[in-house]
Amino acid sequence: MSYIFCFKMSLMNINKNKKPTLDSRGIDPDRHVPHYEKLGRSIKQIYFEYCSNTSIHGIQYFGERRPLIEKFFWFCVFLASIYCCSNLIHSIYIKWNETPVIVSFSEKSTPIWSIPFPAITICSETKRVPRKEGVTYGEFLTSFREYVKARRYFIPKNISRSDLEEFRTLLHICNPQLVEHGTPKISTDLIDYFRVLENMQPEFNRYYYYCKWFSHFGECDELFTPTYTNEGICYTFNGLNATDLYREDTFQYQRVGFKNFSKRNLILKRPLKWSLQNGYAVDSGIKTYPARVLGAGARAGFFIALQSFRQEVDYTCRGPIQGFKVSLHSPDDVPQVSNQFVRIPMGKEVVIAVKPNMITTSAGIAEYTPQRRQCFLEHERTLRFFKVYTQNNCVLECLTNLTLANCGCVKFSMPRTLEMPVCAENKISCYDRAEDVLLLREFRQGLKESRLNYLGATQCNCLPACTSLAYNTEISHGNFDLEDMLKATGDTSFFEDFPGSQMSRLSIYFKEHQFITSKRSELYGVTDFLANCGGIFGLFMGFSILSLVELLYHISLRLWSNMQRLTTS
Template identity: 35%
Template sequence: MGSKENGYVFTITGRMDQSDSGLYRRHQRVMKNVRTYCREYCDYTGIHGFRYFGERRSLFEKVCWIIIFISSLVVCIGVIYKTYIKWQCSPVIVNFASEEKNIYQIPFPAVTICHEVKISREYFNYSKTLKAIAQGENISKEELRKNPVFSYACVGSQEFFDKCTWMGKVYPCYEIFQPIVTDEGLCMTFNMLNKEDLYKDIVTSQPIKQKHLKMYKPGKVEDWTIGYGYGDLAGVETYPRRALLAGSANALIVVLHKAIRFPTVQQHYFRIPLKKSVIVAISPTQLITSDDVKEYSVSKRKCFFQSEKRLQFFKHYTQYNCKLECLTNSTLRKCGCVAFYMPHNLDMAGLQHSINTENNKRDNFDSRLKCDCSPMCASVEYNVEITEIDYDWYKEFESLGYGNMDDEEYSKSQLMIYFKSSHFIPYERNELYGHLDFLANVGGLLGLFIGISLLSFFEIIYFLTLRIICNLRLYKNWYGKENK
């Protein structure tokens, strides 16, 4: 391969100075030791395919195994990346709960009733004024001014209760109902939180005649929270009320909504015709979110916990309360006033002039508002099935000893609301991939494709640190036995 002549070493690649030949030999020896140490690692490691890299076999066999190993590694990395994306984008899953819940664990739905005749003649004779306008008769400027306002939101007489029953017990209607100003004017609501529990102190209460308040007995929120429901010490008489059994009846004209959500009658309602009995069967839908999900951001879990989102006017966060507050603030910015039913303080007093137009366009307007109003992480919704039959109320009164009643003189309607079943299956929002789940999936994929486990990483660290130190003490060199 070479010869020594005139103080030089001749090789195939050229001539090399004798002083450089020692460096070359040291380099060759180091590379040999590195190959020896790497071959020893390949013999002992548990990673699939590495043992074939260290064997003294043909180059073709080694190249084939290198290609196979790299291909498996590339596929493994690709699958792990997809698992990571799924973990980051969809870490939460909603499934049916494993156990049923009883209806007494959730509140009875809040029921808001509104009379179609909202105008008391002691304030304004709307029918007379409307007839005069239709016939082209002259009316006063005051009547002309009041007509469009009172046609929409007159705080008129609400004396339309006849009999109210709750859980088989008859109550004075105004003892269990409280007045509330909605987008349909003055209404009465059952089982909704009191204004003190619904609004913050900065909200100005709408003026309501005292005759509607003298019998109502407000409750106190002590044994119930929106996130965790009723406590273990909650008794039969709770606030908000709950039904202990299916089949409770109430004579109501109703709009169904959650007990902590402000009612919007124009958007969610059904009508009770005269001389009809409307039967409403309620099926609750509850969504529960585990505390583990709280570790994820709102953009990933797509919901708010009560402690995470604070509203300006409402004490409790709901998606609709948030949208209503956002609509209120936007209306104030654009018009300088707000609609009468919207929450407001003393600085926001005023009645929006184009209320009917605003309500007709509310759905489109909401979609244009940029509000961070994600759904609640813990919520209860109520689905209804409605049946309608004729209501022979006069026969019922005759059976109670009231004598013959003239059907033409009185017209009554009845509404029966009850839970369809005493039990229901809630939904649960849980982690799809937790940190341990993701680690287990990654470990399984690494083991499936290339045979890497947690010990394999410690094995690499061992060969790069501790084994070298021990070799220096045992063999006086770092690479171990000479002819390995």
């Protein structure tokens, strides 16, 4: 049938070259042919013209007067070429769509002075200094457990208002496992938990005994600022100030005591000329905020002597392991000391050698959506409580929102606005479970998306920042016997001034002068995708952009021209 069809088309090409036949009245009968017949003739003519002139391989055989078996052969070959092209282009599209970004090592090493020294957050395990008068936390907890087991409303007796506020506060930061069957509400009075913590915590200069940083030798209060964490009030060196980290309507930004303490900080007095994505400003000198060092080694690092006292240890609150918790993090991160920390026991000298792990970004990946590149640029993700986006800040904000939705309140250490209610002691188990609920929800959503092979966002949508900075550590420690050292030096007055003293020393420094950064860069761009597609089309079919233009020309402009000729002839 195809052979007969092509034969008829050839006859039409022959007949069209003949002069028009006139009737007895001298009128060409073809001029009165209906419009649809003229359209059909034009389409047939265009078909044969295109088959004989196209640059696409194999098409020209469909318009020739050849046996049917030959046309069928070339038809099968043409379909096989289209099938192979489709499969290969589909594979290239999947690779381009799912893995447009590659993380590789940078071509050059980065000097250590181009990044900030890690922020150091230190939390003492001693949360309350025992007083000679008043009820201890252990005595309070014993009577409290009896009421909890009996499921009765707790009515404290023979206890002052200040002691009651302190015990209510300690229930939030001491081991929650100590209360197993839920916590009743002790009082309906609202508490400023941070004010209570500030009043009952140990004196700063007694516990943070001595610091060394550059030319600063002496007390530590000019280097540290208080930080509100889930461990209570801790102290941070080289972190961003609350006014640079939190938004203006948050409790942490407006905390007056936080700002007053920060005014004495030598580092925070300098202007902020650094961001994680852009690095330090060109005009930044040696003394910067956040601080940086000029080289590696202990001489250029940070040193602190930490002190605790035997008579002030409270084992009922923090358990048998006493000392300090230390967290190293990026300056623009809120420290999560309970989740990531290094323990500094008493009577030890701990040395931490830091190796930075930094990921930067190339300009090309900004054209991709965050879900395709799997990271957020600085301006792409706005947080409710924080001015700076990091993955840790995003997760903390998501946990805060989930806690507020499930419990109707948030933990006092969470970022919050002044209008958000703070959870009392009867909500401890609720906000403690919220973190498990969040992890389970993110796991289920992430697992579902991975099965569907879809790079979608979870409910928190806390992708990593495209430029990120982490600090890997190598830790070594040894015994530090303060008493033997003082005997060797002949100093007998130290224990008279600090009875029951237990001391540890901590040194933190960069291990190497330079390090290799990782870099997110474009793996397959639009140009690469088009080039691969063009190569496959050219290999199998000889197809190019001009071939497409040629096809469009024949079915549009040339078809219209042929119809006009038939009409006017």
